[in-house]
Amino acid sequence: MKKIVFLLFTFLTFHNSNAQEVKTLTYFQNDTLKLDLDLYLPKKKAGQKTPLIMFAFGGGFSGGERTSEKDFALFMAENGYAVASISYSLYMKDKDFGCGGILKEKIKAIQIGVSDMWMATGYLIKNAAKYNLNTSKIFISGISAGAEIGFQASFWNYSKMNLYQNNLPQNLKYAGFIGGSGALIDTKLITKTNAIPMLLAHGSKDATVPYGKGSHRSCPENASGFLILYGSQAVYNHMLGLQKDIQLITFCGGGHEFSGYLFHEGKKQVLEFVSNVMKGKKFESSIIVASDKTALSGKYLFCE
Template sequence: MNKFVLLFVLSFSCSLLSCKKDEVATGEGTFTAQTLLNVSYGTDKQQIIDIYLPKDRSIKNTKVIIFLHGGAWSDGDKLEYTLFLNYFSDHGFAVVNMNYRLAKDATDKFPTQMEDIRNVISFILSKTSEYNISSKIGLSGHSAGAHLALLYSYAYNQDKRVKAVAALAAPTDLTDVGIVKTTGTFTVEYFLGKTYQSAPDLWKDASPFWRVDAGSIPTILFHGEADSSVPIVQSEKLNTKLESFGVPHQLVNYPNANHIWLGADLSDTQVKEANWFNLYLN
C-alpha cells in the first residue's frame, strides 16, 4: 500500500481541475455544476476537501459521496482520485473528495482519521441548504481510505448519518497475518502507534471485520484477485461476515486486477458503486 501515483492518472487530474468552471445558480431553482477546491473543514493544513456539485441538484434528491484516498494511512492525496470521482458528479452525485490527517506525526495516529471523517460529515450537513444537496451520505474509499470508510461506517456511525459504504481494495482485518505479511507489520504499527504485542485489542478494534454486526450499513466491496498489496481474502472474509449478519452486501472481484485497476474494470466499479448508492442512500 505505497503511494498510488498511477491511480486514475494524477497528472491529468490537476489540469482537469484547473479547467473546470465554478458556476452558480441560474434561473428559478436551476443549478449548474460547481467545483469548490481546498475548502477547510478544520484548522490543520491537511484538513481540506474538494467539493463537486452536480448540475440540476436539489436538497431532496442530490445524494452525497464522501471519498477517502489511499496511501497506507501515511501518504497519498485527494488529487490522485479526481478523474475517478468525476464520474459520480457527472451522474448526479455531490462528491466530497477529502484529505485527512496522515499518520506521519505522533499526534495523528488512529483514531485521528475517524475525527476527520466525522468533521467532514458535520461540515457537509451544515451546508446542505447553501449547496442545495441532500443529507443522504455514503462513504467510499480506496485501500487505506477504504479501510477508514468501512471502520467509520461500522464503529463510529452511531447517528447513522452514513447510509451505505463502498470499499475498493480494503484492508479489513489488521490482525490477520496475511495483511501484515503483504503490507508489513511496520505499516500498521505506524498507523496505530502501537505494536500488536503491546495492544492486540487496539489492532482488533481498528479492524472493520471485527466491528460488523446486524446493524451495519449496506456494503459493496471491490477487489482485484491478483492484489499483491492487500490480499483479496480481506474482502472475502468481510463479505462472509456481512452475510452471516444479514447485512445487505456485495463483493465484486476482478480476476486480472492488482491493487489498482483501470479500463473496463474501473468503469465497472464506477457503475456498480453509483447503482449501490442510488439504491441505499434513501
C-alpha cells in the same frame, strides 16, 4: 464539416463543464493543521436535495492527493450526486507503515484518518442547506488506505474513537460504503443494527491489504508492524451471515493494483449501486469473479 465538429466539441465541453461546480472548502483548521475538501456539486434542481458521497484517497497514510480521483467525482456529479473528496492527515509520512513499523503508530494513523473523515462529514452536515445536500443519504467511499478509513468510519463508535470534538449527530449512519481493497480491524464491528449496503472490489492475491483475514503488508508474526486485518472477502462472509446486502468483485490472482477499479473502470457499477440504495432496492449478496478489469462476466466460479 471540420468547423461543425469543432463547434459541437466546443458546445459539449462547455455544457459538461457547467453541468456541475467544484468548491474547495476548509473543513478543519487549527494552529498547525489545515484540511480541505473538494466538493463536486451537480446542477441544482429546485427543491431537490442532493445525496453525498464522501471519498478518501489511497496512499498508505503517507502520500496521495484528494484530486487523484477527479474523474470519478465529476462523473458522479454529472449523474446527480455530490462528491466530497477530502484531504486527511498523513500521519505515516516519513514513517514505516510496513512490517518494520510500530503497531500503535499504524493504528493511530487509521484513527486520525477516520477522525478527519468524521470531521469532514460533520462539517458538510452543518452546511448542508448552503450546498443543497441530503444529510440522510451520505455514502462513504475510498481506495486502499482510504477504504480502511471508510470501513472504520462506518462501524467504529465515533463517540469513543473520535480524536476531535464530536460534531456528528448521534444517529448518524452512512447510507452505504464503496471500497477498493480495504479492510476492517475486526468484522465483529459490523452488527445487524449498524450494517449498511456495500460494494467492494479486491484482488484475491493482494499482498498489501489481505483479501480475507490476514496480515497487513503480509508481515510475519514476529514483525513489529504485524497487524491482522479483515479484508473484503472476510467482510463479505460476515455480511452473508448477517443476511445483509453486499456485492464483492473479486479479481482472481490480482494484487493491490485493483484497488482503484471501482473509481476508474467501474464508475457505472458504483452509480448503479448508489442508485439502487437510494431507491431502497434490496439485492442478493453476491461475488462477481473476474480474471482482469474487463472480464466481469462471471466466467470463473472461484479463485484458486
